[in-house]
Amino acid sequence: xxxxxxxxxxxxxxxxxxxxxxxxxxxxxxxxxxxxxxxxxxxxxxxxxxxxxxxxxxxxxxxxxxxxxxxxxxxxxxxxxxxxxxxxxxxxxxxxxxxxxxxxxxxxxxxxxxxxxxxxxxxxxxxxxxxxxxxxxxxxxxxxxxxxxxxxxxxxxxxxxxxxxxxxxxxxxxxxxxxxxxxxxxxxxxxxxxxxxxxxxxxxxxxxxxxxxxxxxxxxxxxxxxxxxxxxxxxxxxxxxxxxxxxxxxxxxxxxxxxxxxxxxxxxxxxxxxxxxxxxxxxxxxxxxxxxxxxxxxxxxxxxxxxxxxxxxxxxxxxxxxxxxx
Amino acid sequence: xxxxxxxxxxxxxxxxxxxxxxxxxxxxxxxxxxxxxxxxxxxxxxxxxxxxxxxxxxxxxxxxxxxxxxxxxxxxxxxxxxxxxxxxxxxxxxxxxxxxxxxxxxxxxxxxxxxxxxxxxxxxxxxxxxxxxxxxxxxxxxxxxxxxxxxxxxxxxxxxxxxxxxxxxxxxxxxxxxxxxxxxxxxxxxxxxxxxxxxxxxxxxxxxxxxxxxxxxxxxxxxxxxxxxxxxxxxxxxxxxxxxxxxxxxxxxxxxxxxxxxxxxxxxxxxxxxxxxxxxxxxxxxxxx
Numbered sequence: 001x002x003x004x005x006x007x008x009x010x011x012x013x014x015x016x017x018x019x020x021x022x023x024x025x026x027x028x029x030x031x032x033x034x035x036x037x038x039x040x041x042x043x044x045x046x047x048x049x050x051x052x053x054x055x056x057x058x059x060x061x062x063x064x065x066x067x068x069x070x071x072x073x074x075x076x077x078x079x080x081x082x083x084x085x086x087x088x089x090x091x092x093x094x095x096x097x098x099x100x101x102x103x104x105x106x107x108x109x110x111x112x113x114x115x116x117x118x119x120x121x122x123x124x125x126x127x128x129x130x131x132x133x134x135x136x137x138x139x140x141x142x143x144x145x146x147x148x149x150x151x152x153x154x155x156x157x158x159x160x161x162x163x164x165x166x167x168x169x170x171x172x173x174x175x176x177x178x179x180x181x182x183x184x185x186x187x188x189x190x191x192x193x194x195x196x197x198x199x200x201x202x203x204x205x206x207x208x209x210x211x212x213x214x215x216x217x218x219x220x221x222x223x224x225x226x227x228x229x230x231x232x233x234x235x236x237x238x239x240x241x242x243x244x245x246x247x248x249x250x251x252x253x254x255x256x257x258x259x260x261x262x263x264x265x266x267x268x269x270x271x272x273x274x275x276x277x278x279x280x281x282x283x284x285x286x287x288x289x290x291x292x293x294x295x296x297x298x299x300x301x302x303x304x305x306x307x308x309x310x311x312x313x314x315x316x317x318x319x320x321x322x323x324x325x326x
Numbered sequence: 327x328x329x330x331x332x333x334x335x336x337x338x339x340x341x342x343x344x345x346x347x348x349x350x351x352x353x354x355x356x357x358x359x360x361x362x363x364x365x366x367x368x369x370x371x372x373x374x375x376x377x378x379x380x381x382x383x384x385x386x387x388x389x390x391x392x393x394x395x396x397x398x399x400x401x402x403x404x405x406x407x408x409x410x411x412x413x414x415x416x417x418x419x420x421x422x423x424x425x426x427x428x429x430x431x432x433x434x435x436x437x438x439x440x441x442x443x444x445x446x447x448x449x450x451x452x453x454x455x456x457x458x459x460x461x462x463x464x465x466x467x468x469x470x471x472x473x474x475x476x477x478x479x480x481x482x483x484x485x486x487x488x489x490x491x492x493x494x495x496x497x498x499x500x501x502x503x504x505x506x507x508x509x510x511x512x513x514x515x516x517x518x519x520x521x522x523x524x525x526x527x528x529x530x531x532x533x534x535x536x537x538x539x540x541x542x543x544x545x546x547x548x549x550x551x552x553x554x555x556x557x558x559x560x561x562x563x564x565x566x567x568x569x570x571x572x573x574x575x576x577x578x579x580x581x582x583x584x585x586x587x588x589x590x591x592x593x594x595x596x597x598x599x600x601x602x603x604x605x606x607x608x609x610x611x612x613x614x615x
Contacts, residue, residue: 097522097577131532132525255562259528278526280573321373323498323531323558 011152012047015143019051019118022141023083026116033110033117033138035089037126038145039316040268041224041309043156044120045087047145051118052085059083059118064091066304067267067274071106078115085118090125090267096278103133110138124266124325131326147221150212156223157212157230166234168207171242211241218246220313228309249311250295251318260288261297261307262324265315269304347398354394358387362461369447374497374559380446381495384439384462391464427482431465434481438462442495443484449492449499449560452479458561472564492560498531499560503553503570511583513542516551519581523574524555529566531558548586 015036022034038044045063052059060081062074068091078084093103110117119139121129129135136142148156154163219226233243253261256279263278264270276285289305292298297311307315319325362383369379399405405413418429437443439462444450448459450469457471462481469477483489493499503524507516521540524530532538536556543550557566578584 095526097519097526097573099526100522128532131534132538255528255565280576323374324528326533 011149012043012050012146015047015146016051016054018141018143019047020054022118023051023055023116026083031114031116032140034119034141034143035126035135035139036118036120036143036145037123038120039123039222040265040307040312041222042145043148043223044145046223047143048085048087048118048120055083057083059085061085061087063087064089066269066271067091067094068102071102071109074106075109075113075115082114083116083118087120088122088268089119090122093125093129094274094278095128095263095266096280099278100133103129107133107135107138122266122268124262127326128266148216148223148226149221150209150216153216153219153221153223153226154208154212157215157227160227161230161234163208165237167238168211169238169240170207171240207241211239211244214241214244218244222312225309225312232310246310246313247296249297249314251297251314253318253322255322256283257288257291258319258322258324259283260285261292261315262319264292264298264305265307265319265325269301269306271304275305350394350398354390358390361386361390366446377445377447377495377497381442383446384435387462387464388436388439427480428465430482430485431480434484435462435464438467438481438484443489444491445495447497447560448495449563451490451492453483453487455479497560498536498556498558499563501555501557501563501566503555503567505551505571505574505578506548506586507551507578508584508586509544509547509549511549511578512581513549513551515581516549516578516583517542519577519583520551520553520570520574523570523577524553527566527569527573529557529559529562529569531556 019034019036022032025032036044036047048061052061058081060078060083062077062084064087071092074084074086089106092106093100117139126135215226215229218229229244229246230239233239233241235243260275260279260283263275267274272285272289275289279285289298292305293300296308297315298305299308300306316325365380365383365386369376372379399410399413444452444459444462444467446459446462449457450459452467452469455469455471455477457469457475457477459467460470460476461468464481466478466480467483469479471477503520505516505520507513517540521538524538524540525532530538532555538553538555541552541554543552553570555566555570557563
């Protein structure tokens with residue numbers, strides 16, 4: 001089997017092992033479909049890639065990127081591959097009358113097919129469908145994406161940003177100086193900053209650890225959110241501790257705003273037309289989307305609305321509190 | 327010889343003491359209002375956890391008035407505990423004979439506080455009035471009806487009448503939604519559409535303990551498709567009904583599912599169905615499935 005170095009770094013061994021057992025069981029004649037369930041940006045696709053890389057035989061992988069009206073082509077395209085991996089299965093339904101037809105056909109296929117299905121689901125779509133469609137019956141093996149620790153977060157960020165060329169700056173004190181500057185004009189901000197070049201002395205590793213611990217804590221161990229926190233604090237090759245934070249978000253919402261936001265959260269991304277179909281044109285969609293963007297809760301990316309990573313947990317907290325997601 | 331409780335009570339009743347007692351009662355009244363307001367204010371900021379917070383209001387009000395009365399009798403009139411009991415008994419008997427209904431309401435207030443047949447924030451039907459309990463006072467309960475009227479029902483009603491609570495202290499509430507269709511319509515499709523209208527509503531709350539059910543009942547000239555589901559916050563009960571009904575009917579008509587033919591019953595122009603004229607005041611939680 002092939003080794004995948006990155007997944008070893010992010011320590012998904014337990015989850016990979018669980019899926020590998022299902023694959024081995026399938027080779028031995030027991031078909032137990034797998035559902036990988038996780039929050040947005042939690043690394044579900046990475047996990048599936050790692051499993052595919054390690055598995056010696058061919059797996060047909062399909063990544064869904066928008067709402068699907070048909071599923072028959074997915075199994076048809078599998079050809080001779082006995083295992084089908086489908087990423088982002090929440091695109092198989094929309095929360096509207098008549099929006100479950102594709103999912104129902106898919107579940108019929110899952111129940112009757114000879115293929116093994118390795119699927120990923122957004123947690124909130126999964127929880128919703130579990131209550132209204134008994135989804136768990138079709139996927140006996142369920143793997144929850146774990147919260148990642150500081151080491152895994154550091155490895156993921158390090159894969160994109162070279163740690164050797166990053167300067168770690170502990171400017172937590174300089175924030176205090178900024179306050180003093182405002183109050184009494186004592187010193188300029190940044191003069192007291194302790195600048196430590198990466199890899200040069202022993203203090204650096206301590207500072208790096210502290211930084212990644214803070215990022216892991218602020219991101220709730222979510223690699224996508226952690227990356228967003230890092231990018232926010234990364235300026236010209238420097239990471240400043242004073243900039244590692246998650247801003248506050250205004251999350252008091254009307255039921256209409258919460259409903260639209262919950263659908264974006266559940267689907268990972270949605271177009272305006274998707275949302276119009278869900279709400280049957282009853283809502284003032286443009287105004288709602290404008291408000292959500294204005295509050296920094298969502299962003300528009302290539303015509304699709306997605307949750308702002310830094311706001312992810314504020315949104316989840318708010319929508320759970322108002323019972324818009326479970 | 328020590329004067330009896332009643333003699334001492336009468337001898338101690340002076341203009342000064344009466345004014346003193348009225349001032350204490352006034353302070354207690356203001357304190358009860360302020361504390362109730364603060365609990366209510368805090369509860370509203372707790373969102374879906376508001377009902378447990380508001381549950382303590384009746385206890386606090388009773389405690390404040392109890393302390394005030396105790397203070398008047400013990401401190402202002404300087405009664406010993408024996409005299410206090412004697413006077414309290416006589417006052418109680420006098421109130422019992424002269425103001426039975428008022429006294430029953432006060433007793434009802436205590437029963438509501440301790441037995442909790444309903445709490446502030448619940449949706450209840452009391453004396454044929456349906457609405458959200460806004461305040462449980464010492465003497466009366468105030469209900470806000472869906473039409474926006476505040477109904478004040480004496481607490482004695484809880485002793486004498488049937489009281490039904492739609493949510494029993496929970497924030498979510500079971501809602502029954504009935505749609506009536508022509509017997510020749512595709513009822514399988516009608517049930518599926520209604521179920522999807524419910525589970526896709528922005529007001530629905532579905533868990534293993536709070537499932538969604540859809541039933542079909544056959545009647546001589548129509549069929550009734552009934553959904554039972556929970557609204558996530560009882561304050562959205564009518565929004566939930568309206569949302570589900572509007573979307574379901576839109577799809578019914580698109581799918582060729584029609585309302586019953588009123589002309590068969592010679593009912594053209596009359597409200598349909600004939601037995602569903604209860605509107606917002608009806609008890610919406612029961613009924614057969």
